[in-house]
Amino acid sequence: MKKSLVAALAVFSLVNAEQISIGGTSFERVDALKAYEVGCASNDADACFEAGWIHYQRQNLNKAIELYTRACNANNYKACTNLGALYFSGEGVKVDIKKAKELFSKACELGDGDGCNNTAFLYEQKKDIKTALKLYKKACDLGHQIACGAYKELSK
Template sequence: MKKLFLLAILAVCSLASGANDGVNFMANLSKACDNGDANMCSLAAELYQNDQSIADEKKFFKFSKKACDLAPNDVYAVNCHNAGMGYYEGHPFKKNKKEAARYFKLACENKKEPHFQSCAVLGMLYEKGEGVKKDVAKAKKLYAKACDNGYGAGCASIGLIFHNMGNITKAREYYEKACELGFSAVCGF
């Protein structure tokens, strides 16, 4: 992570030094990414998302997907999540819930830095049977994983499952935890 931070500082300095230098820097990042350097793919994705002078949504998703594909079990869970969102929402990739689920699973199960929002989104896909076989038990486990790791929407989602099952006491426990985590939609339920 420290290496990526230092590379980001270098990128900002290069981009700030002049338009041609910035274009050359991004071309070099792209080349390094194409040569299999997941760090450079991740950095390019971050720059295409956050640097307003070069912001480009399609390139952001392209480099996020490439970083995830190159290093799915490294510290690139956010890139896998971003790729999943691109497939889930249908832009810039063709809408494909099965591919979205695959990328959300990679992000959720990341060995170094799991992405707990991805766990919750994957849980929703299992709950609805979108892109995966419907499995409410698996959805509950994924929501619980997200909730237990501080993602309030995961708590609210598992609370709603318990609510729909008629277990209001258990639902309230999860709603209260969601509220404590800042997910205000269920506060006071």
Template structure:
């Protein structure tokens, strides 16, 4: 049995333990947030240097930030290696390595760029299935441009991959809802011409209206007006 004094000490020790544990969590959270702020500053500093055409400085900043785990910096550094700006030599292989690192950490832009490299056969043997795999991951992570790319691949067929209009429409619809005007335009075209679907001028008008984007696509705006004047 603990006497009263021992019980008080035990209670104090317990409180001190929990207070110490809580303090350590607060300190850890502080340094985690600080690290995030510093990395964000690195990204912005790199973008500023890039905007000033100081590509070498941008590459140094993004290389440091990428090593610290910032996937956006890995993407930007990959872009520099892909273009050969600010680095010792152009290297598609280095670009792929950086995009792959980013994609493995679920950065959708990294997956998008990796898919593009496989689609175009830059630094790797052209592989449309690998491209579709990475576009799909990027699309699932919410990157609408990847959904549009998948729609284009399935609408037109590509490098041995057969056309699949159902898949094309599904991906176009997803990206159109997310504001990809080209996807809206492609959907309108498919419904207007009955490509993979029955001709539906009302749906075509609807999607041309979305593709118009307040004048961003003049053809879509004009076609919408024509269909509207015909009471579709």
């Protein structure tokens, strides 16, 4: 229901701005953002993630972090992975590898190959090869091809 509300709002609010594609339909980016923010206000974690992504692309990092945090807290794995990447790189926040690892781990637990791969990388850097291998394998099983290569290479 929430996702259809977001899509319906996007359909009815076209104005001139950048184009964005949602579900194969082209919408104006500004109105898509408004629709996602309405969905997010209705506790739709996917809408929060999408609004966060648009804010991130516009370099409105504080808003992106706020929305990613909200979406991650509601178990949106993409938001957890993206937020983890911001903490890892220090983009918009102070570098916090422990926080990044927590967020990547949560994304992995939610079934995200990127989250598993990123967590594995952090374990590999700490020389915990056994845990890294386990996580690379999980990421590979989730279809993450880079993790498959890392698993193969680390297994030698």
